[in-house]
Amino acid sequence: xxxxxxxxxxxxxxxxxxxxxxxxxxxxxxxxxxxxxxxxxxxxxxxxxxxxxxxxxxxxxxxxxxxxxxxxxxxxxxxxxxxxxxxxxxxxxxxxxxxxxxxxxxxxxxxxxxxxxxxxxxxxxxxxxxxxxxxxxxxxxxxxxxxxxxxxxxxxxxx
Amino acid sequence: xxxxxxxxxxxxxxxxxxxxxxxxxxxxxxxxxxxxxxxxxxxxxxxxxxxxxxxxxxxxxxxxxxxxxxxxxxxxxxxxxxxxxxxxxxxxxxxxxxxxxxxxxxxxxxxxxxxxxxxxxxxxxxxxxxxxxxxxxxxxxxxxxxxxxxxxxxxxxxx
Amino acid sequence: xxxxxxxxxxxxxxxxxxxxxxxxxxxxxxxxxxxxxxxxxxxxxxxxxxxxxxxxxxxxxxxxxxxxxxxxxxxxxxxxxxxxxxxxxxxxxxxxxxxxxxxxxxxxxxxxxxxxxxxxxxxxxxxxxxxxxxxxxxxxxxxxxxxxxxxxxxxxxxx
Numbered sequence: 415x416x417x418x419x420x421x422x423x424x425x426x427x428x429x430x431x432x433x434x435x436x437x438x439x440x441x442x443x444x445x446x447x448x449x450x451x452x453x454x455x456x457x458x459x460x461x462x463x464x465x466x467x468x469x470x471x472x473x474x475x476x477x478x479x480x481x482x483x484x485x486x487x488x489x490x491x492x493x494x495x496x497x498x499x500x501x502x503x504x505x506x507x508x509x510x511x512x513x514x515x516x517x518x519x520x521x522x523x524x525x526x527x528x529x530x531x532x533x534x535x536x537x538x539x540x541x542x543x544x545x546x547x548x549x550x551x552x553x554x555x556x557x558x559x560x561x562x563x564x565x566x567x568x569x570x571x572x573x
Numbered sequence: 574x575x576x577x578x579x580x581x582x583x584x585x586x587x588x589x590x591x592x593x594x595x596x597x598x599x600x601x602x603x604x605x606x607x608x609x610x611x612x613x614x615x616x617x618x619x620x621x622x623x624x625x626x627x628x629x630x631x632x633x634x635x636x637x638x639x640x641x642x643x644x645x646x647x648x649x650x651x652x653x654x655x656x657x658x659x660x661x662x663x664x665x666x667x668x669x670x671x672x673x674x675x676x677x678x679x680x681x682x683x684x685x686x687x688x689x690x691x692x693x694x695x696x697x698x699x700x701x702x703x704x705x706x707x708x709x710x711x712x713x714x715x716x717x718x719x720x721x722x723x724x725x726x727x728x729x730x731x732x
Numbered sequence: 733x734x735x736x737x738x739x740x741x742x743x744x745x746x747x748x749x750x751x752x753x754x755x756x757x758x759x760x761x762x763x764x765x766x767x768x769x770x771x772x773x774x775x776x777x778x779x780x781x782x783x784x785x786x787x788x789x790x791x792x793x794x795x796x797x798x799x800x801x802x803x804x805x806x807x808x809x810x811x812x813x814x815x816x817x818x819x820x821x822x823x824x825x826x827x828x829x830x831x832x833x834x835x836x837x838x839x840x841x842x843x844x845x846x847x848x849x850x851x852x853x854x855x856x857x858x859x860x861x862x863x864x865x866x867x868x869x870x871x872x873x874x875x876x877x878x879x880x881x882x883x884x885x886x887x888x889x890x891x
Contacts, residue, residue, distance in 0.1 A: 420884065425730065427595055428652075432775045436745055439854075443876035457591045475667050493746075508793050508858055536598075540667055558602035566579065569888045570728045571743065584889065586754055587811075616750045617811075634826045695757075699826055717761035725738065729887045 421450040421568035423561060426459035429485050430493035431505070431517065433573040434462050438520030440571060445527040452564035453524070456534035459573075460541065461485040462517065463533055463548050472542020480541055487518050487549045518549075525551040530564070532556050580609040580727035582720060588617035588644050589652035590664070590676065592732040597679030599730060604686040611723040612683070615693035618732075619700065620644040621676065622692055622707050631701020639700055646677050646708045677708075684710040689723070691715050739768040739886035741879060747776035747803050748811035749823070749835065751891040756838030758889060763845040770882040771842070774852035777891075778859065779803040780835065781851055781866050790860020798859055805836050805867045836867075843869040848882070850874050 422444040424437045437453065444451045455463045466488055470480035485491060492505065510516075515523070525531055531551045538544070538555060545555055554560075561570075581603040583596045596612065603610045614622045625647055629639035644650060651664065669675075674682070684690055690710045697703070697714060704714055713719075720729075740762040742755045755771065762769045773781045784806055788798035803809060810823065828834075833841070843849055849869045856862065856873060863873055872878075879888075 422880070425595075427591060427732070432745060436743075436775065439876045440880070443880055447877065447880060449880070457595065473667075473670075479664060479667070505797065505858075508791070508797070511791075512857060514854065514858070536673065539671060540664070540673070558598045559606065562581070562599070562602055562606060562608070565728055568728075569883055569886075570730050571888050571890050572730050572732060573745070573890060584754075586750065586891070616754065632826070632829075638823065638826070695832065698830060699823070699832070717757045718765065721740070721758070721761055721765060721767070724887055727887075729889050731889050731891060 418567075419447075419449045421452060421564055421566070423452045423454065423565040423568065423570045425561065425570055425572040426453065426455045426462060427457045427572060428493065429458035429461040429483075429490055431490035432493055434490050434517040435514075435520070437573045438517055438524060441524040441529045442520060442527070445524060445529055449568070450564075451524065451529035452532065452561070453529055454532045454534065454561045456537050458483065460533060460537045460543075462487055462490065462521070463531065463552050464543070465547055465549055468543060468547035470542035471544075472540075476540065476542035480543070483541070487521070488516075490517065521549075521551055530554075532560060577726075578606075578608045580611060580723055580725070582611045582613065582724040582727065582729045584720065584729055584731040585612065585614045585618035585621060586616045586731060587652065588620040588642075588649055590649035591652055593621050593649050593676040594673075594679070596732045597676055597683060600683040600688045601679060601686070604683060604688055608727070609723075610683065610688035611691065611720070612688055613691045613693065613720045615696050617642065619692060619696045621646055621649065621680075622690065622711050623702070624706055624708055627702060627706035629701035630703075635699065635701035639702070642700070646680070647675075649676065680708075680710055689713075691719060736885075737765075737767045739770060739882055739884070741770045741772065741883040741886065741888045743879065743888055743890040744771065744773045744777035744780060745775045746811065746891060747779040747801075747808055749808035750811055752780050752808050752835040753838070755891045756835055756842060759842040759847045760838060760845070763842060763847055767886075768882075769842065769847035770850065770879070771847055772850045772852065772879045774855050776801065778851060778855045778861075780805055780808065780839070781849065781870050782861070783865055783867055786861060786865035788860035789862075794858065794860035798861070801859070805839070806834075808835065839867075839869055848872075850878060
């Protein structure tokens with residue numbers, strides 16, 4: 415029984431770049447050791463699977479939130495030392511020199527390696543977005559029950 | 574053995590509204606599938622089970638912290654886009670139009686459905702608060718050992 | 733099988749003092765009940781196992797990040813109510829009066845009690861730091877695969 419692979423669920427609530435990179439790294443490491451991986455993007459984390467230029471079609475308030483919240487799969491702010499983008503730029507330059515892949519690249523790779531990518535249905539509705547506003551790697555739109563079911567016998571890491 | 578329900582422990586450290594709502598949603602989804610649920614409120618998360626108007630009776634420093642930290646079960650700030658309350662107001666309006674319940678409502682429901690609600694004893698003491706300052710849904714005041722015991726065979730999600 | 737101790741993995745991404753204290757408390761409580769404990773420090777969390785005065789030897793950008801990011805094992809900022817250090821000072825004074833140990837003290841104790849302390853290899857390299865810049869409690873420098881292996885059959889708590 416010890417040998418049965420334990421699923422790893424990554425619950426991505428934050429849109430911060432640090433946490434996005436941590437989620438991607440854990441997903442890749444878990445797939446490399448044969449564990450089932452389930453990535454769930456919710457609240458600000460939904461930005462991480464949003465296409466660039468996605469536009470809210472909700473009421474005015476949803477569009478206001480969508481405007482504030484305009485990061486996307488290819489761009490995320492740092493949770494610390496944002497410094498009007500300077501901190502993120504420095505970290506990004508350093509990471510790419512060291513050959514660390516971006517979040518978008520890691521997400522694509524994790525998905526190719528079999529990680530399941532889910533977007534939170536409630537967040538999507540609140541933001542006035544639809545499946546078409548999300549990147550191709552998203553396998554499904556679902557709620558908390560799907561996340562809990564996927565985690566049976568494994569671990570949940572919130573990021 | 575697969576059928577034995579795995580407990581879900583929600584370790585709520587942050588007082589941010591996003592994380593409060595996520596905790597409440599996970600608690601409800603887990604109870605709906607028959608899993609034991611244990612909610613542990615600590616650090617700024619303790620605000621989420623504090624009564625409106627609770628007053629610190631600790632030393633001056635504790636009262637200073639309590640003043641800074643004056644959110645309560647019925648009011649939480651957003652971790653992002655607080656905008657002097659505007660972001661939270663917009664999200665709250667949107668959520669209520671969509672029929673998404675508030676944190677206080679979800680906590681009450683989760684508790685009615687059998688979720689166990691615990692407040693961190695150390696935080697309570699540091700803030701100069703007592704059991705009487707907490708909402709009725711709090712079942713007990715306890716420490717980290719109780720949290721770990723409740724998590725046996727299940728998952729812990731920190732929020 | 734119920735009696736086999738479940739490992740507890742603490743994934744410390746944030747350098748905030750609240751989360752550092754929560755990680756230390758959980759580590760101590762888990763060791764007290766005989767559970768294997770694995771502390772993994774990454775991203776801003778790496779600060780928590782950095783020596784005071786550690787200096788980046790990386791390129792200019794790494795040194796810029798290291799300068800911004802100059803907290804260390806003996807000093808951490810609060811995630812909320814930092815108030816130019818005032819919030820942290822008040823909390824620290826209160827905690828020491830109540831006999832709550834500092835993070836550095838708790839880390840030393842947890843390590844003495846058998847908790848395994850790991851620093852993230854990728855973060856170390858990005859910051860231009862080496863093993864010599866870390867406190868004595870660090871047992872190894874490793875990556876995400878080591879964290880996942882340590883978590884088998886147990887829980888992961890991200891902080």
